[in-house]
Amino acid sequence: MKRMLAWLAVAALLAGCATSGQRAPIVERGTAAGKNTARVFSVSDSRPKVYVVQKGDTLFGIAFNYGLDYRELAEMNGIQDPNLIQVGQQINLFSAPARTAVVAESRPVQVQAASLVKEQPKVVKYAYSEAAVAQAEAVQNPPPAAERSAPAKVESKPVPEPKPETRPETKPESAGNDGGDDALEWSMPTKGKVIGNFSEADNRKGVDIAGALGQSVVASAPGKVVYSGSGLRGYGKLLIIKHNKTYISAYAHNDQLLVKEGESVTRGQKIAEMGNSDSESGLVKLHFEVRRFGKPVDPANYLSLGKS
Numbered sequence: 117m118k119r120m121l122a123w124l125a126v127a128a129l130l131a132g133c134a135t136s137g138q139r140a141p142i143v144e145r146g147t148a149a150g151k152n153t154a155r156v157f158s159v160s161d162s163r164p165k166v167y168v169v170q171k172g173d174t175l176f177g178i179a180f181n182y183g184l185d186y187r188e189l190a191e192m193n194g195i196q197d198p199n200l201i202q203v204g205q206q207i208n209l210f211s212a213p214a215r216t217a218v219v220a221e222s223r224p225v226q227v228q229a230a231s232l233v234k235e236q237p238k239v240v241k242y243a244y245s246e247a248a249v250a251q252a253e254a255v256q257n258p259p260p261a262a263e264r265s266a267p268a269k270v271e272s273k274p275v276p277e278p279k280p281e282t283r284p285e286t287k288p289e290s291a292g293n294d295g296g297d298d299a300l301e302w303s304m305p306t307k308g309k310v311i312g313n314f315s316e317a318d319n320r321k322g323v324d325i326a327g328a329l330g331q332s333v334v335a336s337a338p339g340k341v342v343y344s345g346s347g348l349r350g351y352g353k354l355l356i357i358k359h360n361k362t363y364i365s366a367y368a369h370n371d372q373l374l375v376k377e378g379e380s381v382t383r384g385q386k387i388a389e390m391g392n393s394d395s396e397s398g399l400v401k402l403h404f405e406v407r408r409f410g411k412p413v414d415p416a417n418y419l420s421l422g423k424s
Contacts, residue, residue, distance in 0.1 A: 161409045169205040174198075176347045180356060182209055183364045183410035185342040187377070199347075300359055302418040303383055305336045305367060305404050306390060310421050312403075314414040321412035322366065322405030323421060329371060329400050333388040335381040336365050336404070336419070344377050351403070352393025357381060364410075368403035369393045 163182050175198040179186035190198045192211055201207070305325070312324030339359035346353050351368040355375065358364045371391030381387060392400045406415045415421065 331390040366405040
């Protein structure tokens with residue numbers, strides 16, 4: 117009878133339990149928003165961002181009064197013909213600030229160890245033997261829990277975090293001078309006697325320098341020609357040179373204009389010949405203006421006037 121029971125125990129011998137584990141990745145996502153870049157205006161720059169066209173305005177005059185290039189102004193506002201603007205039309209004087217794309221960055225975190233999963237036992241038949249009987253008895257009478265070997269611990273290795281990508285800092289664009297007011301070296305635009313001085317109270321926006329017909333007119337400072345023509349009332353044949361983001365200079369009542377729009381000029385370069393297109397006086401003279409952020413300023417602050 118005992119042998120029969122032992123044989124049945126061998127037939128019901130259980131296999132060991134199988135275990136398996138799997139990592140469950142957990143991803144934490146974050147976003148790094150790009151900072152919006154914005155135009156920064158100098159304290160002394162009181163120009164508005166938008167100008168509303170008034171009766172009698174021209175795009176050339178608007179650009180001149182605010183120290184801008186009329187071609188850039190036309191392109192910025194989608195104006196096909198600079199000669200065609202309407203009363204009440206809004207003219208953007210400065211372009212909208214650029215925006216940088218928002219970039220999302222993901223960062224993996226440490227993965228926790230998965231819990232152990234048990235499977236159902238399997239039944240295996242063994243041939244009768246003394247060793248099989250002993251093994252069956254050991255299965256039926258397991259040792260105390262304290263004597264059992266503890267399961268091996270599953271350690272998880274931390275996943276190294278990627279270093280944040282270094283991005284170049286975007287500096288705001290400034291509407292002020294490139295390098296300060298002292299960056300420009302000014303010189304007399306022509307030879308002659310000053311016959312008309314600057315006066316803000318009397319609305320005299322520059323100085324008048326007398327000379328001879330055809331006398332050389334030169335660029336007072338280096339820059340780019342942003343206007344060459346006779347489309348501004350009261351200035352005759354006019355040249356406007358943009359020196360930087362702060363200053364422009366104007367040369368009016370010329371007989372001949374020798375440079376074209378978009379052309380770069382150097383200080384002292386001949387750009388025109390003096391004329392007498394001033395209908396009020398009829399004198400041969402150069403009307404010369406210096407404008408800071410489009411506002412007329414006294415050329416005597418930049419030139420040694422009165423020297424011939």
